[in-house]
Amino acid sequence: MQDSMDIFKAFDEEIKQNNDKNTVDDDLIDEEVFDKYAPLASRLRPTSLDEYIGQSHLIGPDKPLYKALAKKQCFSLILWGPPGVGKTTLALIIAKSVNATLETLSAVTSGIKDIREAIERARVRQSMGKRTILFVDEVHRFNKTQQDAFLPHIENGTITFIGATTENPSFELNKALLSRARVYVLKKLEDNDLFKLIDLALHSKKGLLKENIVLEDGVDSILVNLSQGDARHLLNILEMASELAFTKDDGQKIITKTMIGAVAGRRLIDYDKGGDAYYDLISAFHKSVRGSDPNAALYWYARIIAAGGDPLYVARRLLAIATEDIGLCDVRAMQVALNAYDIYKRVGDAEGQRAIAEASVYLAMAPKSNALYVAFNTALDDAQKLPSYDVPLYLRNAPTKLMEDLGYKQGYRYAHDYDGGYAAGECFMPKELVGHSYYIPSNRGYEDKIRQKMEYLHHLDSISNEQRYDEATKIKAKEDLARVYKNLKHMS
Numbered sequence: 488m489q490d491s492m493d494i495f496k497a498f499d500e501e502i503k504q505n506n507d508k509n510t511v512d513d514d515l516i517d518e519e520v521f522d523k524y525a526p527l528a529s530r531l532r533p534t535s536l537d538e539y540i541g542q543s544h545l546i547g548p549d550k551p552l553y554k555a556l557a558k559k560q561c562f563s564l565i566l567w568g569p570p571g572v573g574k575t576t577l578a579l580i581i582a583k584s585v586n587a588t589l590e591t592l593s594a595v596t597s598g599i600k601d602i603r604e605a606i607e608r609a610r611v612r613q614s615m616g617k618r619t620i621l622f623v624d625e626v627h628r629f630n631k632t633q634q635d636a637f638l639p640h641i642e643n644g645t646i647t648f649i650g651a652t653t654e655n656p657s658f659e660l661n662k663a664l665l666s667r668a669r670v671y672v673l674k675k676l677e678d679n680d681l682f683k684l685i686d687l688a689l690h691s692k693k694g695l696l697k698e699n700i701v702l703e704d705g706v707d708s709i710l711v712n713l714s715q716g717d718a719r720h721l722l723n724i725l726e727m728a729s730e731l732a733f734t735k736d737d738g739q740k741i742i743t744k745t746m747i748g749a750v751a752g753r754r755l756i757d758y759d760k761g762g763d764a765y766y767d768l769i770s771a772f773h774k775s776v777r778g779s780d781p782n783a784a785l786y787w788y789a790r791i792i793a794a795g796g797d798p799l800y801v802a803r804r805l806l807a808i809a810t811e812d813i814g815l816c817d818v819r820a821m822q823v824a825l826n827a828y829d830i831y832k833r834v835g836d837a838e839g840q841r842a843i844a845e846a847s848v849y850l851a852m853a854p855k856s857n858a859l860y861v862a863f864n865t866a867l868d869d870a871q872k873l874p875s876y877d878v879p880l881y882l883r884n885a886p887t888k889l890m891e892d893l894g895y896k897q898g899y900r901y902a903h904d905y906d907g908g909y910a911a912g913e914c915f916m917p918k919e920l921v922g923h924s925y926y927i928p929s930n931r932g933y934e935d936k937i938r939q940k941m942e943y944l945h946h947l948d949s950i951s952n953e954q955r956y957d958e959a960t961k962i963k964a965k966e967d968l969a970r971v972y973k974n975l976k977h978m979s
Contacts, residue, residue, distance in 0.1 A: 526722075526723070526726060527688060527694060527695070527722045527723070527725065527726035528718070528719045528722040528723060528726075530693040530694065531684075531687060531688060531691060531693055531694055531722065532576050532579070533576060533580065534579075534580065534583060535580060535583070535584075536553060536556065536580055536584070539573065539576065539577070539580060540573075540676070540680050540683055540684055540687075540718070541572065541573060541674075541676040541677065541680040541718070542572070542573060542577070542673055542674065544674070545671055545672075545673070546577070552671070556580075556581060556584040556585065557584075559584065559585045559586065560585065561581055561584070561585045561587070561620070561647050562647065562668075562669060563641055563647055563648040563649065563667055563668040563669070564581075564648075564649045564650070564668055564669055564670075564671055565626070565649075565650045565651075565652065565656050565660065565664075565665065565668045565669070565670045565671070566578070566649065566650065566651045566652070566671055566673055567652050567653075567654075567655070567656055567670055567671065567672050567673065568653070568672060568673025568674065568675075569653055569673075569675055569716065569717065570653060570717055570719065570720075571676075571714075571716070571717030571718045571719035571720050571721075572673045572674065572675060572676060572716065572717070572718065573673060573676075573718065574624075574651040574673060575622070575624060575651060577673075578620070578622040578649045578651065581620065581649065582620045582622075585618065585620075586618065587617075587618035587619060587620045587647065588612060588617060588618070588619050588620070589619075589620050589622055590605045590608065590609065590619055590620065590621045590622065590646075591622045591623075591624070592605060592621065592622070592623045592624070593623075593624045593625060594623055594624065594625040594626050594627070594628035594629045594633075595624075595625050595628055597623075598633070599632070599633060599636060602633065602636045602637070603636070605621055605646075606621075606636075606640050606645060606646065609621065609640070609645050609646045610645055613644075613645055618647065619645070619646050619647070620646065620647045620648075620649055621637070621646040621647070621648055621649070622649045622650075622651070623637075623648070623649070623650045623651070624651045625651065625652065625653070626650030626651060626652050626660065627652040627653070627654040627656070627659035627660060631661055634660065634661045634663075634664050635661065635663065635664075637664065638663055638664065638667065641667045641668075642667065648664075648667070648668060650664075650668065656670055674716075675715065675716025675717070676714075676716045676717075676718055677716075678711050680718075681710070681711045681714055681716070681718065681721055682707060682711060684718055684721060684722070685702075685707050685710060685711075685721070685725065688722060688725055689701075689702075695725075695726075695729055698729055698732070698740055699738065699739050699740055700729055700732055700739070700740045700741070700742060701739050701740070701741050701742075702741070702742050703741060703742065703743045703744060705744060706742055706743065706744055706747055709744060709747055709795070710724060710725060710747065712794070712795035712796070713747070713751055713795045715795070724747060724750055724751055725742075727750035728742045728746045728747050728749075728750045729742060731746040731749065731750065732746065768787055768790055768791050768794070768796070769791070769800070769801075769804060771783075771787045772784060772787035772788055772791065772801065772804065772847075773804055773807075773808060775787055775851065776805070776808050776812070776847060776850050776851045777808065777812045777855065778851075779851055779852060779855065780851060781847070781848040781851040781852055784847045784848065784850075784851045785844060785847060785848065788801055788843070788844060788847050792840060798831055798836070798839060798840050798843050799828065799831060799832075801843055801847070802824065802827055802828040802831060802843050802846070803828070805824040805827065805828075805843070805846050805847060805850055806821070806824045806825065806828065808820075808824070808850055809821040809823075809824045809850060810859070810860065811857060811860045812850075812855055812856075812857055812860070813850060813853050813854070813855055813856065814856050814857065814858060814859035814860060814934070815856070815858075815859055815928065815932075815933055815934050815937055816853065816854040816855060816856040816929065816931050816932030816933055816934045817853040817854055817932050817933060818933055820849065820850050820853045823845075823846050823849045823850065824846050824850065826842070826846070827839075827842040827843045827845065827846035828843075830842035831843060853932070854931040854932030854933075854934075855931065856928070856929040856931055856932070856934050858926060858927055858928050858929055858934065859926065862925040862926035862927070863925075865925050866925045872975055873971060873975075874919075874971075876917035876918075876919045876920065877917065878917070879914075879917065879918060880893075880894045880895055880896075880897065880898075881896065881897060881898040881899045882899065882915065883895040883896060884896060900913050900953070907947075909944060909947060910953070911944075911947040911948050911950075911951035911953065912947075912948050912951030912952070912953045912954040912955060913953075913955055914955040914956060918956065918960070918964065919964055919967065919968065920964065920968065921955075921956050921960065921961050921964045922961045922964065922965060923964075923965075923968060928941065
């Protein structure tokens with residue numbers, strides 16, 4: 488019996504040694520060890536949900552995951568999100584919260600043999616009443632057979648499975664695995680979260696506090712823009728830049744924009760979000776598209792991207808250009824801009840940036856007109872400043888007999904009862920605005936056809952025997968409106 492115990496003890500020791508290579512050891516969570524050996528991103532890795540930055544939609548105090556971990560409960564999860572948003576960190580915190588051993592595998596370097604060994608270690612722990620969380624990074628890289636290897640052990644409770652992926656689980660993971668795990672979507676960190684992270688890095692004992700570092704004005708915004716929501720990338724750039732920091736006369740070390748550019752591997756443009764340079768580049772882009780110069784549009788767009796700008800901001804600006812500078816001259820411009828925005832949202836940077844570039848060139852070469860933009864703004868201004876003229880009775884609906892008796896809808900001319908679907912001579916404006924125009928189309932692009940159509944309809948109006956108002960009424964309305972405008976001008 489003693490020999491059997493010795494064999495088990497030796498086997499358990501071997502398991503422990505193997506386990507040390509793939510599990511988190513609490514003894515390593517020592518500040519001095521982190522300070523001396525680990526990268527900044529690792530040193531600042533939070534150890535509890537209260538320290539975790541970002542993903543409040545998942546781990547806020549009122550969220551199910553937070554409440555489950557507070558009760559030391561856990562279930563199998565798939566953590567789906569872009570790089571550097573805290574997937575691995577969240578797995579570490581979950582394991583610590585439920586007092587479980589965390590086994591880690593990378594689907595990039597591991598195979599079936601590694602999976603079996605990890606499962607075997609989990610079985611031994613289970614026999615001793617200990618829980619195992621098996622964390623698989625880049626789980627989408629495992630093939631179907633490798634993914635299937637986890638299923639029975641998730642099913643019988645040998646492991647609690649947590650997979651991390653940057654790819655859509657619906658397409659990359661087996662349905663059987665998905666049915667045994669809950670999918671949580673992690674988002675890019677918000678700007679406010681990244682600013683908090685910078686502050687933590689500079690003032691934490693596990694960060695750069697001992698270096699006594701300050702940032703040149705605007706460096707924090709540049710770091711946030713460069714990181715694109717990736718906390719690890721931000722901290723890596725900050726750590727590398729800290730090695731270049733020089734000491735000022737007051738003893739503080741300073742990190743400048745030039746240093747950030749040096750470690751980022753490219754020349755940085757002064758592009759602080761919300762600053763003058765930011766709006767200068769956007770303004771140059773907008774004016775290039777409006778000015779029908781596709782080459783300049785591409786150049787300024789590329790400058791914005793190179794400076795860490797958000798391509799979707801450019802896409803939104805294109806939507807504004809489609810309605811402000813093109814309008815009905817090219818009715819496809821708005822759809823092209825919308826498609827570019829949608830493509831970027833669906834496929835991300837590489838293909839999405841090209842789609843926005845394509846839309847930029849299309850809109851630059853589209854015929855231009857601000858007629859609709861001017862017309863709408865003028866109408867809006869009138870609606871706010873002119874008296875609230877009554878809707879003519881013949882244009883009102885009459886859903887009740889009382890309204891009919893009051894004259895609602897009486898005399899309304901139904902367009903489809905007339906040749907060409909047009910009731911010539913009718914007026915749809917308030918009587919006080921009869922004959923007043925807002926939209927005056929240009930003679931360019933599709934607007935030229937609209938202009939011709941409007942001229943044709945005006946001609947029909949002029950020769951119609953069914954005029955809503957006579958010429959005297961129209962002239963009086965025009966003179967009265969001119970006086971109203973004059974009074975408004977004196978009041979402003």
